[in-house]
Amino acid sequence: MDLDELVIDNNYALGGSDDEREREQNALLHQQLERRKRMRSMAVPTDDGKVRERLRAYGEPITLFGEGPGDRRDRLKTVQERYEVMKGRPLALDSDGESSDSDEGEFYTEGSNELLQARRKIARYSLARARKRIARQRVESGVPLSRVINVRKEVFTELQTFQNLGSQFGDDRPLSTIRFSPNSKLILTTSWTGTSKVWDLPNLNQVAVRRGHTEKISGAAWHPDATFGLSESATNFATGGAEGEVKLWSLDAEKPLATLAGHTNRVGRVEFHPSGAYLGSAGFDGTWRLWDVATHQELLVQEGHSKEVMALAFQDDGALVASGGFDSIGRVWDTRTGRTAMVLDGHVKEILSMDFAPNGFQVATGSGDNTVRIWDLRALRTQHAMPAHKSSVSDVRFFRASEENPFTALGAESLEGAENGHVDGDGMDVDRADDSRNEGDEKPKSETPLPRSGLFLVTGGFDGHVRVWSADEWAPVRDLATDAGKVMSADVSRDGRFIASASYSRSFHLFGGDHSM
Known part of the structure; x- marks a missing residue:
């Protein structure tokens, strides 16, 4: 009661x-x-x-x-x-x-040498990514507010034009997950039949079908470097099933490349580490696990939840991972040390989904209490609570612009000012990121290109709606009705042209704006 x-x-x-x-x-x-x-x-x-x-x-x-x-x-x-x-x-x-x-407090168990080596690799990877992100944020902090407002207005105006472009019958049983590929050319759906399907965009023609799970699939994720046409040994995406197995798939092979067995109960969400070298899986056995994608070895079994673990998300830097479950508690872990960085205690019902903001210090959690909470890792508290849906929030996804071109998504501005010097995948002048302010060789602030990543958040709910929210005021931007029952999953493409939702009614919907077709 x-x-x-x-x-x-x-x-x-x-x-x-x-x-x-x-x-x-x-x-x-x-x-x-x-x-x-x-x-x-x-x-x-x-x-x-x-x-x-x-x-x-x-x-x-x-x-x-x-x-x-x-x-x-x-x-x-x-x-x-x-x-x-x-x-x-x-x-x-x-x-x-x-x-x-x-027994009070945290306890630690000795890890394997493979885990130690993995933590060292993750540390080197995450520190380099964090250095670039912070340098970019310093430059962006000096951009005139008027330009920031104009970019924000431009993006949200485009989102206002989003409408239902069409739907497609996905499978014979309810769909559970939908995810856009990193290059925004393919879309992956999974269902309770244990089948995964890949569709092209925007025509939604079936490209591939993969059968291997004996029970329903609860989670799926694309590899960060997934592209069509790789060799049969390349991992393109992963799926997690209710039989307790995680499977790695290639788009060029019908059989799974590997089966990762270790969970003693249903597998919830699965997510790749940003480096692509590791995979995380949430389990209904009360643990989440870390796997080596290359060797298929289980590196870590992490306890910390008193009930089933459903949600899992990696920070873009790769330093942190968040887990959430049916105990209504979320936890943020440091992947480099194994320590708990923050406890997300505020929801009154189970946490079904979560995602890190591209800025690196915010986490969004969707819950069965119909709300989305935004957590600030710097202040270690809830920053905002949104009454997002009239029923459970099944999925939350921040918009992430493509690393190959983070500026052109959603009608972004010209790249003028970003052509000189070396610009990395996040749009940051790496050669001059740290010392340009002191040496005076920084490009004019008015010409600094502004990536669109993190400007808005997409949520899906059991009330049959997909909603878009601004990621500064956390105000509603667009409400997209599916007319197809519970929304089990939602996602936004990296080019910003599409939003998709998978429904309990066995169909999935594709939404887009004036520049989608």
Whole structure:
């Protein structure tokens, strides 16, 4: 029973005057909130064996009919909280006879040498990317506000023209994921039949069909360097199935290149690390895992959630990864050390989707509580909460312009001023990024090209709508109705020409503006 139901029941159950009932209701709600707060901060083991041992020490059944590991851990929290209130201290002991207080806080396990090498590679990769991003942001911070407003207005004016360009029947069962390829020429859909399909744009002709999963597919992602026509040994995309397997696919081979087995339950979202060398997968076994794409080896099994993990997202620099699950909690992890960088505690229902903003310091989370929360990693708090949909928010995706040409998306301005010197994939003059302000050789601020990445956010919801939001005021920009039931997934192409949604009704929709065709 949630708090709203509790208030309604109390209106009928409590006697006395209105003031007395209100005071009693407020006191009861305060007790419930304090109890929830204590339980969230309570340290209990994540290992299911230790959870059973602790329940036995409390004199409770070690398992109940139909109870999973996450439910069992929640029951332990309830039991332990009750004893702490009654006795003033927990009674349970670990298997070695030590007090349960020894389990408080984070704990670490020794990793493999392969994981150590991977962390070092990720550190080198992420530091170089972060250096370029910060240098670019310094230059952009000096651009006149009038130009920023004009660019923003130009992009949002184009988004206002977006409309339904057409729909396509995707499969015999509900579609679960839809993703644009990095070059914005293909679109990938997955379904509950366990089948993945690739379609061309904008005609939506079927290009490839891949069958390999025995259960429904919950997550799919393109490799950052995926292009059509690579050799059969090249990984183009990955999918995760309810049988607990992650499969790597090539567009030139019908059979999977590799099957990554390790999860003991359904696989949720899967995402490639920005470097393309690693793959992350969220699991309903309460863990997320990191895989080596080249060797197909499992590098890391990360615990930290008390229930199923559904959502996963990598920061563009590659330094951080965020996970979210049915425990309503999100966590941001440092991939270079394994430490928790931030706990995203604010949603009242499960987290179904998440994405990092291209600026590197914001995370968006979509939840079953119908809201999208924007988290600021610098302030370690919620920056904004949007009542995004009338039902669960199934997907959140920031717009990312193509790294090959980040300026031309959505009718961007001329590249004048970016032709001299070496410009990297993010549109930053690498040779002069760090010292141009001091040496006076920086190109004029009025000529600095402004990438469109991160200017808006796309969300999909179970209310059948896809919505576009500004990423500065977090205000609605465009509402796109699908008329096809629950939206299971949504995405925006890197050239900014298309938005797509996959529906429970087995079809997917393509939206575009005046410059899409």
